[in-house]
Amino acid sequence: MQRNPICPKCGQLSKKLLTCYGARYYCCDLWAWGEFILVDKTTHDLRKLVHSKFDPIWKNGVMTRREAYKKLSKKLSIPFEKCHFKMMNKEMLSRALITVEKIKETQTCFQWHKKEASQMLSKKY
Numbered sequence: 001m002q003r004n005p006i007c008p009k010c011g012q013l014s015k016k017l018l019t020c021y022g023a024r025y026y027c028c029d030l031w032a033w034g035e036f037i038l039v040d041k042t043t044h045d046l047r048k049l050v051h052s053k054f055d056p057i058w059k060n061g062v063m064t065r066r067e068a069y070k071k072l073s074k075k076l077s078i079p080f081e082k083c084h085f086k087m088m089n090k091e092m093l094s095r096a097l098i099t100v101e102k103i104k105e106t107q108t109c110f111q112w113h114k115k116e117a118s119q120m121l122s123k124k125y
């Protein structure tokens with residue numbers, strides 16, 4: 001049997017709610033999707049924000065999803081298996097946000113060089 005995560009605020013077992021998005025555990029003003037540490041709204045919002053910034057990195061095809069997570073875990077110096085936003089706390093998420101911006105900068109640079117190179121090639125030949 002699976003055990004509900006313990007609420008970090010009051011120390012009680014969280015309650016489980018089955019929603020169309022999967023199991024949601026909640027207690028006090030904290031909640032988690034799946035069996036992870038219960039966190040507050042600010043953390044959930046921060047996660048959403050980091051996700052929205054991170055996902056385009058692998059969605060635009062420059063690198064795969066796995067490569068993108070690998071890169072992020074390396075830069076955050078955390079194990080690859082633990083590099084999931086749903087496992088990160090506020091502090092790690094803020095670090096991730098900065099790191100994601102940095103990865104994006106180098107990516108844009110890479111794409112620009114690629115474009116430049118192909119333009120040069122088409123001009124010459």
Ligand SMILES: [Zn+2]
Nearest residue numbers: 007010027028
């Ligand atoms: Zn509680």
